[in-house]
Structures are given as structure tokens and as C-alpha cells.
Amino acid sequence: MFSLRFPIALKNNLITYPPKRTTKPAPSSHYLHSINSQSHLFPSQSMIVTKCDTMAVVANNIPKVALGDEVEGGTSLDEDLTMPAELKMELMPKHVAVIMDGNRRWAEMRGLPLSEGHVAGMKSLKRMVKLCLSWEIKVLTIFMFSTDNWARSKVEVEFLFSLVERIVNSEIEAIMRERIKISMIGDSSKLPESLQRMITNVEESTKNHSKLQIIAAINYGGKHDVVQACKSVTKKVQDGLLHLEDINENIVEKELQTNCTEFPYPDLLIRTSGELRVSNFLLWQLAYTEFFFNQQLWPDFGKSEFVEALSSFQKRQRRYGGRHSSPSIQ
Amino acid sequence: MIGYLGLQLLWYFMQIIVSVWYHISIVGNMFESYFISYEVLNKYKSLHIGKLRYLAVVIESEEAHQTSKVIKLLQWLDSVGVKNVCLYDMNGVLKKSKDTIFQIMKNAKSIEEVNEDVTHHAPDHMTLEFVSYVDGKEAVAKAANLIFVENFKRHDIGGELDHQILLESHLNQALQIVGCKGPEPDLLLVYGPVRSHLGFPPWRIRYTEIVHMGSLNFMRYGSLIKAIYNFTKVRHNYGT
Numbered sequence: 001m002f003s004l005r006f007p008i009a010l011k012n013n014l015i016t017y018p019p020k021r022t023t024k025p026a027p028s029s030h031y032l033h034s035i036n037s038q039s040h041l042f043p044s045q046s047m048i049v050t051k052c053d054t055m056a057v058v059a060n061n062i063p064k065v066a067l068g069d070e071v072e073g074g075t076s077l078d079e080d081l082t083m084p085a086e087l088k089m090e091l092m093p094k095h096v097a098v099i100m101d102g103n104r105r106w107a108e109m110r111g112l113p114l115s116e117g118h119v120a121g122m123k124s125l126k127r128m129v130k131l132c133l134s135w136e137i138k139v140l141t142i143f144m145f146s147t148d149n150w151a152r153s154k155v156e157v158e159f160l161f162s163l164v165e166r167i168v169n170s171e172i173e174a175i176m177r178e179r180i181k182i183s184m185i186g187d188s189s190k191l192p193e194s195l196q197r198m199i200t201n202v203e204e205s206t207k208n209h210s211k212l213q214i215i216a217a218i219n220y221g222g223k224h225d226v227v228q229a230c231k232s233v234t235k236k237v238q239d240g241l242l243h244l245e246d247i248n249e250n251i252v253e254k255e256l257q258t259n260c261t262e263f264p265y266p267d268l269l270i271r272t273s274g275e276l277r278v279s280n281f282l283l284w285q286l287a288y289t290e291f292f293f294n295q296q297l298w299p300d301f302g303k304s305e306f307v308e309a310l311s312s313f314q315k316r317q318r319r320y321g322g323r324h325s326s327p328s329i330q
Numbered sequence: 331m332i333g334y335l336g337l338q339l340l341w342y343f344m345q346i347i348v349s350v351w352y353h354i355s356i357v358g359n360m361f362e363s364y365f366i367s368y369e370v371l372n373k374y375k376s377l378h379i380g381k382l383r384y385l386a387v388v389i390e391s392e393e394a395h396q397t398s399k400v401i402k403l404l405q406w407l408d409s410v411g412v413k414n415v416c417l418y419d420m421n422g423v424l425k426k427s428k429d430t431i432f433q434i435m436k437n438a439k440s441i442e443e444v445n446e447d448v449t450h451h452a453p454d455h456m457t458l459e460f461v462s463y464v465d466g467k468e469a470v471a472k473a474a475n476l477i478f479v480e481n482f483k484r485h486d487i488g489g490e491l492d493h494q495i496l497l498e499s500h501l502n503q504a505l506q507i508v509g510c511k512g513p514e515p516d517l518l519l520v521y522g523p524v525r526s527h528l529g530f531p532p533w534r535i536r537y538t539e540i541v542h543m544g545s546l547n548f549m550r551y552g553s554l555i556k557a558i559y560n561f562t563k564v565r566h567n568y569g570t
Contacts, residue, residue, distance in 0.1 A: 222532065222536065223498050223501075223533065223536065224498070226470060226501070226532070226533070227497065227498055227501060230470075230474040230477075230501070233474065233478075234478055234481070237478060237482075244475065244478055244479060244482070247471055247474065247475045247478065248468070248471050249467040249468050249470070249471045251471070252467070252470065252471050252474065253467075276539045276540050276541060276564075277535075277537055277538055277539050277540060278535060278536075278538075278540070279536070279537060280536040280537070283532040283533065283535060283536065284467065284470075284532045286526075286527070286532070287466075287467070287526070287527070287528070287529040287530075287532065288526050288528070288529070289526055290524065290525050290526055291525045291526065291540060291542070292525070293540075316523070316524060316525065
């Protein structure tokens with residue numbers, strides 16, 4: 001019930017939320033030493049960290065260690081994965097989409113380097129992946145980089161792509177062990193070649209995995225997805241596979257990039273940090289998706305917040321406006 | 331045994347606390363809403379409506395049959411200076427109520443009647459747009475079809491079939507031709523039991539703020555003002 005986003009907000013978490021950590025801002029050398037001294041965690045899934053609309057500019061401070069390590073002073077990730085009694089397994093959403101927002105603000109509020117915001121964000125993503133694995137959620141789509149984010153500085157953009165590459169490379173063992181399928185949606189042609197190669201390799205390596213599918217939206221835009229779907233339809237018409245008069249919304253839907261999964265339409269969309277928009281993410285696919293806008297910044301979005309989102313989803317009356325059969329469309 | 335009973339009692343006590351807090355918060359919301367309605371709270375007295383150029387209202391189709399409530403909502407919006415409104419319900423119930431609504435909202439015009447960009451017209455009348463599911467995904471498919479047909483005509487007369495002809499801008503233009511004239515709303519209010527936009531035209535909600543208002547049966551003026559006020563205070567980054 002605390003997840004209900006009343007028209008009149010109950011509280012502003014950004015003002016009242018106390019920082020979880022009390023560590024002082026660390027110079028980069030100390031930061032790296034701290035990370036190196038920690039043991040690897042189990043299970044160590046892929047953590048791909050980014051924000052969409054408010055990405056921090058962190059130049060030259062790319063962590064050089066596996067991102068499965070904890071930062072000194074942080075909370076343990078060996079937390080209880082037991083599903084709370086309030087949740088029902090049979091009502092779990094099959095597909096959860098997440099717009100991870102708030103890493104930079106999280107770091108700024110604590111007087112920490114911006115890189116620590118991203119590290120903390122990685123921990124949140126790892127927590128979510130572990131919970132999705134435990135609670136049998138089939139698909140997790142994460143919005144990593146939008147087509148609109150190219151407006152940011154070149155340094156920031158290059159840093160983010162480099163970070164993604166390093167994280168995936170360092171977590172590949174965990175991905176294989178946990179049988180996680182990795183897919184990417186978005187226009188990869190504009191990405192650095194090394195990142196393109198990495199994505200191709202990891203997609204190929206994990207194509208037969210089925211326990212959890214993580215869809216990473218990189219250089220993705222909802223409008224661009226629709227346009228490329230329409231272009232695909234054009235090609236099929238030209239090749240004689242389709243007739244012009246057969247083109248309808250269903251034909252277009254089948255060509256969207258989310259057709260890489262058995263469950264292309266998110267049941268639940270979570271966006272953190274209090275923002276109330278979808279920001280060009282999965283525009284076509286969100287028609288019946290339940291929205292959960294949470295005030296917490298992404299690094300603070302943990303198990304209890306995820307339970308709140310899932311509980312809200314399960315309680316909500318799931319109605320599709322009469323679209324189960326054919327609607328009386330006007 | 332005693333320990334177990336103690337834990338159970340503690341658990342029930344926590345549930346009571348949470349339940350009480352929940353009901354207190356509901357009552358608090360109601361009071362705040364009434365305070366806003368009676369202009370007791372100063373900060374809501376003047377809204378900077380200029381930032382809200384286009385508002386969309388999504389109503390769950392079953393609730394959309396309550397035309398009187400829809401009209402009341404429009405009158406509230408008119409009174410606070412929101413002049414450009416898009417009304418959406420999935421099944422087109424609001425489209426059927428169009429005539430009734432225009433009979434009562436005498437200063438309102440349909441978006442088809444307004445030639446200039448609706449976000450720039452003088453605020454002496456409301457502009458209403460009525461939208462349903464067919465204006466969303468189906469409209470995009472129609473628009474794409476239109477582009478294909480034009481492209482294939484050129485191909486038939488010796489032109490090269492160009493896959494690159496289909497760009498975002500072309501779809502925008504084609505959507506205008508098939509009748510989808512409205513701009514992207516700045517704010518979208520959802521009235522209904524589900525926190526979903528129920529198929530509102532996907533092409534138009536890239537950066538739209540989405541607020542769930544609850545059931546239309548329990549709509550309150552104060553809640554509406556609060557939602558609009560909060561929107562005017564938001565800082566938009568648009569990807570940067």
C-alpha cells in the first residue's frame with residue numbers, strides 16, 4: 001500500500017531519506033584498494049549500471065576490478081532472498097522493466113565521488129537480478145542508454161560504454177553459471193566496435209539460456225524501435241513475404257526489437273528517483289504495463305522496495321480495457 | 331511457545347500500526363485536498379500554467395460513461411487555465427459523448443476546427459481532442475502503410491525503393507495526414523483503477539509526465555491542482 005502513488009504525495013524521500021553509508025569521499029586510489037580487498041560475492045551476476053536521463057560525468061575513473069566486489073563499508077549482498085508471504089508466486093510479473101535513475105544524485109547527497117554512485121547502482125542491479133532469479137521473473141529489461149543521451153559530453157558517453165564493457169566481461173562467469181540470457185536492443189551500429197563485439201559474443205554464448213533473460217537497452221529509443229519495425233515490414237513487402245494490405249499493428253509489433261523474448265510486453269515498469277515519465281523507453285510495448293514510480297534513488301532501491309512494487313502490482317486490478325477479445329473500437 | 335505467541339502479537343501489532351498509518355494518510359490526503367480546494371494552502375493559489383501547454387486525460391472506459399464527471403473535470407481545468415486537453419479512453423466512449431460535452435462546454439472547440447498549432451493559440455477557448463485506441467498503434471500502422479504506398483508508387487514509375495525513406499519525421503507527417511494531429515502532451519492524468527495509460531498513442535508520450543489520479547468516481551479538485559502544481563515544479567532533462 002505504501003507504493004500507491006497518490007495524487008497528493010505522502011512524503012518526499014529525497015528530503016527525508018537518511019544516507020545509508022557514512023564513508024567519507026575516497027580518493028580514487030583508496031577506492032580501488034577498498035574494492036580489491038573484498039572477496040567476490042556469490043552469485044555474482046552481471047551488473048550493468050547506468051542512468052538514463054541524469055548520467056554523471058566521471059572521467060578517467062573506470063573501476064579496474066570485477067564489479068561483483070563490494071565496496072568497503074557497504075552492506076552485504078548476501079541478503080535473504082526468501083519471498084515474503086505477501087507475494088504470490090503465481091501472480092509474479094513475467095517481465096519487469098526498469099529505468100534506473102538517481103546514481104549521481106545519490107553520490108552528491110552523500111558527498112561522494114560520482115563513480116561511487118555508479119558502483120552503488122551496480123549493487124542495486126545485482127540485488128534485483130538475484131531477486132528476479134529467485135522469484136522466477138522471466139525477463140528483466142534495463143534501460144541503460146537512450147538515443148537521447150548522445151547529447152551528453154563525449155567523455156561521459158565513452159566512459160559509460162567502457163564501463164558496460166568492463167562489467168559484462170568481468171561477470172561473464174556468473175552469467176554462464178546462472179544461465180542468464182543476455183540480449184541487447186537498440187542501435188548497436190553507433191557503439192564502439194569493441195562493445196559491439198562483446199555484445200555479439202555474449203548474446204551468442206547465452207542464446208540457449210532460459211532461467212532469466214536480461215535485455216539491455218543500449219542506444220535505444222522507443223520511436224526508433226517503431227521506425228525500424230516499419231522498415232522491416234517494408235523489406236518483407238518488397239521480398240514478397242507480405243502484401244501491403246496486410247500491414248496492421250500486429251505485423252508491426254512482430255518486428256519490434258523486443259521480439260527477442262517470449263514476453264515482449266512488460267507487466268511492470270519501475271522508475272526510481274521520483275521521475276514520472278517513460279523517457280522514450282518501450283513506447284509501443286507499455287500500453288498495459290503497470291507503472292511503479294518510486295521516490296528512492298536507484299542505489300537505494302533494494303529488496304523491500306522491489307517487494308513494494310511487486311505487491312502493488314499483484315494487488316492492482318489487472319484490466320486491459322476489454323482488449324482480451326476484440327474491443328468495441330470507435 | 332510463549333516466544334512464538336509474543337512474536338505473533340508483535341506481528342499483529344505492527345500490522346495494526348501500519349493499517350492505522352495508512353488510514354491516517356488517506357484522511358490527511360483528503361484534508362489537504364479540501365484545503366487546496368478552498369485556497370487555504372498558499373502555494374497552490376497561483377499556478378504557472380504556461381508550462382502546461384497540452385494536457386491528456388486517460389479515463390478507463392467503464393468510468394468514461396460518466397459524462398457529467400468528465401464535464402466537471404473539464405470545467406475545473408478550464409477554470410485554472412488549462413485550455414488544451416486531449417481526452418482518451420480505449421473503447422471510444424468519450425468520442426460518443428463528444429456532442430454532449432460540446433453542448434455544455436460552449437467555449438470549447440474541437441481540435442479539427444483549430445487551424446493553428448494548438449499550443450500557441452490565444453487562450454480564450456478550450457481545445458478538445460478525443461482519442462481512442464484506433465488513434466494509437468493502428469494509426470501508426472496506417473501511417474506506415476501510407477508511406478509504403480507512396481514509396482511503391484515511385485518504385486513502379488522507375489524510382490528506387492528506398493528503405494531509408496521511413497524516418498521518424500516521415501511517420502510524424504504521415505500521422506498528421508491520417509488524422510492524428512495532436513502534439514505530445516506535457517502531462518497525462520490517468521483516472522481509473524489501473525496505473526497504466528491503457529494504450530494512449532505511444533508515439534506521443536516520450537517525455538510526458540504520467541500521474542495516476544485514482545478512480546474518476548473519487549476525483550477531487552484539490553488532487554487535480556496538486557498534480558498540475560507538481561508538474562510545474564519538475565525539471566526536465568530530456569536525456570542530457
